[in-house]
Amino acid sequence: MIKKLNLREYVKQKGGLWATGSIDVMFFAFLLLIVVIGLVMLYSASYVYSYYQFNDSGVYFRKQLRNALIGLVLMLVVSRVNYRIFEDIGALGGTALAWLLLLIARIMPAHNGTHRHIYITETLQFQPSDLAKFTLILTLAALLTKYHSRIVSKKPLQSPLLAARINHAVGRPFFNDSLPPILICGVVIAVYAGLVLLGSHLSGTILILCIGVTMLFLGEVRGKWFVCGGVAAVAAFLIAIKTNLLKSYMSERIQAFVDKDFEPLGARWQINQALYAIGSGGLFGKGLGNSTMKHLYVSEPQNDMIFSIVVEELGLVGAALILVVFALLIWRGVVVGINCPHRYGALLAMGFVFQLGIQVVLNILVATDTVPNTGISLPFFSYGGTAIIVMLVQMGVVLGVSRDARIRRR
């Protein structure tokens, strides 16, 4: 298709540049609710730290608000775009851009000891891994749509490759026709993961892998591939440990997770303070704004550990209610996806909301010291410009899909 690159023809073939139909109001409502709660909690969690750093309690909040507004505008724009035009150009171009930016970030001088950011100034910086998550979903959704019939095919593999010879030798179709597209998907995921890992961004890598697996799962890839993938992942992990590939700070984080008394003023400081904050919250919390742990105890309370302040102020009940809103948002995204007549749209909608859900789960597991500290932000809550803009654009895509979805309304 791309060979006979005629943009006008392409758009026309995809059904026009603009989407028709109306957005899913429920999804939009849940989304706005989450964005507002997130902004309020960001302000509550950040003002002390902001004042301490800048003598101005609103620095983080204002930037986040500005980015959220930018994100919301972009979201509304994107929601009007016919999602199907992303299917080829968006996916390919996006992936190329994401890889390029990841490489640029790697090449650029380290900022805060990592290569996660393309850092120009304090106000002008960009985290390409946030974009990478977006384009990965766009790309995988496209690939899984394009090769859907082969992925679900049970025909034996015909091509004269080693795998086919194995089939021949085994005497039954161990590898079937789904192998090539899955390998393509696997390579795409691996390149994404590798590039993010190059930026010393373990949590981003984990997320990329989780998103990849989720997309393959939604793309109807057969179960045995996941078993193979799981075995391969464990092997890779063991090799990484054996060869000291994990950097010292990563193993330190794991040690800090295993040994709860490890460096209470160092590696475990932040997580201990987060636990104290959560424990202090109790059933109903201390009330909005009343956290004491945000008074420079929980380091950078506006970032990854913001959820601990949320629990401290709103308690178990408040935290659970926020999770319910997140769950409703995911549910609504899944409903949009299921009711989308087009596979690509379905994969996009579900891919984006599950990415959101996985990120929420991983963040809370870290904040509650359930898994080692990796550094995953809480969507819509944690401070971070790229993250909230990209996340809102992704939600815009879901909203765009929802215009196409035939959701039965009562």
Next chain:
Amino acid sequence: MAKENSAAMKSGSRTARRGVIMLIIVAIVAFGACVIRIAYLTLIKGEEYREKAEAQQLMVTTVNADRGTIYDANMNILAQSASVWLVYVNPSKVTEDNKNAVLNVLTKYLEVDRAELLDRLEESAGNNYLKIKGGVEYNVKNKLMEQVAAEKITDVVFVDPDTKRYYPNGSLASTILGFTGNDGNGLYGLEYKYDDVLTGTNGRVVTAKDGVQFELDNAYEVTYDAKQGVSLVLTIDTEIQTILEDALATALKETKARNVYGIVMNPNTGALLAVANLPDYDLNDPYAVLYPQLEKYFKKKGTEEQKQDPVAAARIEQWKNKSVADFYYPGSVYKVFLVSGALEEGIIDPETTYFCGGTISVGSRTIKDFTPTGHGTETPEKLLVNSCNTFSVHVGQEMGAELYYKYFQGFGFTERTGVDLSGENTPRVGVTYHDPAVSFTESDLASASFGQSIAVTPLQVVTAVSAIANGGKLMQPYVVAKQMDINGKVISVTEPVVKRQVISENTAKTVAGWMESVVNDGTGQNAYVAGYHVAGKTGTSEKLGTDEALYIASFAGFAPRSDPEIAVIIVIDEPRAGNYSGGTIAAPVGGDVIERTLLYLGTEPEYSGDDPVTMTIATPSLSGKTLEDAKAVLENYDYQVRIIGDGETVVSQTPDAGRKTPMDGVMVLYTEQDAEKEKTVVPSFAGLTVYQATQVAVANGLNIRISGSNANESTVQAYKQDLPEGSEVEYGSIVNVSFRTVSGMYD
């Protein structure tokens, strides 16, 4: 279109199914796990984490409460806390570069040994805290910190506020006051007894702080005010305490006794005016043994343990308030209580007579009197005057154990007095006394009748004597008159407590009269003070169960008899200088204390015709008069007059106008301003009779003032003088000579 179809998704497709599965995994299972985890952290671990969080968030600053002051009855300070400073270093900050500076500064201002300090610094090299010295005065601390700043070692040497307890009078009343430990808590005496009251409660300021140690705004601050310690105002009068301690110190030296105790009490209220036990100690240095004989004693006669560490034993001994802690046999002093009971019960009356033949048999035992020939026919008054044992035993027999016990108990000897001093011991039946309900044999009763075999504390005795003095009321002795808060506001006032009426007022009056006879004519003569109508009783008891003969001599009495202001007890434990009878060695101390105390209290003397004081006159005022006029005035006196100078007018006189002198005393008139005072050397009066002493005084140009024993007795001898022998004094000065009787003091 085929591709379009393959991209089309039917509802119920596998993608949709897998979407729902994923939804369940993420939004229900994973989110549910998160909620469960949060629930675990907030609900189950919440308490623990909350406490840890608060522990790091709250900064508690202690505000020390000042320890209360202890005042005497006239608001003189006896014990006071002063703000001082504690110097400490952070040894981990001591480097090779600053070590010398640190050592120099500390040794220069704190009087610490350099080598020792270096050792301590090196020992605690890794630590953050090493106390160098507490109790550093404000000025010293300031100089020290100036130097610390100059040497740039402010990160090594620090000071903290501290308090120190001062006792301005040193050893005065040491066994009642007691002292405090390093942490400021009372260890002995009143400091211990009233520790809670004196201490107060430290205040706290609880401030919330953030993670970088800045204080948060005041909304988070909670202040718990320090409750300042309460001050005590004692009934103890520093003047009377000094009089008592001086008298006891002299007695301790003269009698070479092991201990001497004395108490001065207000018999009408039970207020203790002075309580002293010697040897005592310096309150500002309680661990130093003040009297070397204590250490020697334990080295020689202590238990094995005490011999090992005689200093430790001596410390415990010198800290003890023995006048409430130690029991002794009161001896003949007890006879006043025996007679009181018998009189109250009608077993005797003032006219009762008894023939003392010198012995009395009790069962198979014969009890002898001190006077082998006996005292002849005696009334109860004579029983006391002669301190007759046989009559006492007879009275005891007449009363029987039950009645004896009734008054023994009535006068408070079976119970604690309830005084608010620390360390009062509890009488125990079978150990310190006999109870007929348990065992009280005839032989016990006989001994108990003259004060052997029953043990009492000096405070019990003076309290019981006070009951006779005040008309029969047994008072509860006390030493804290009132408690005051930091602003001087009185919080509580101790009201005198009457424990019971032991004997009727009439009985008390009668016995008091007999006790005055004891001092006027009997074994208590040495306690005689002209004009003060001292009533008293002496006693000598033998310590039982010792290898050598050891005695306790005592005197208990009160004055003036008709309207008593003070009751006094003097106990001399194990005198070793020959005389050991209470009448000889304890009564003069008692008389001395009574005389000086009543003089201090301003009690008006009432002289009787026999008193030598009646032969004294107040000197006329002659200054300003012409020599002629002065001579005319002196016509009416028998003075030996000396005139110094060539002037026509009297400029000054010795003795001063209004002083009491013998009628035939010495008067010096100076007629010139700035004339050199005529001097004379004080002779020794020791061993002289009153007549002889008067002659010697006049011959040496001195006016004599006679105190002590009844001057008419030929057996009376001078034993003490207030101007030391050989000292040079002004011609015409007044010398106070004390007399006492040494013979016939069989009590």
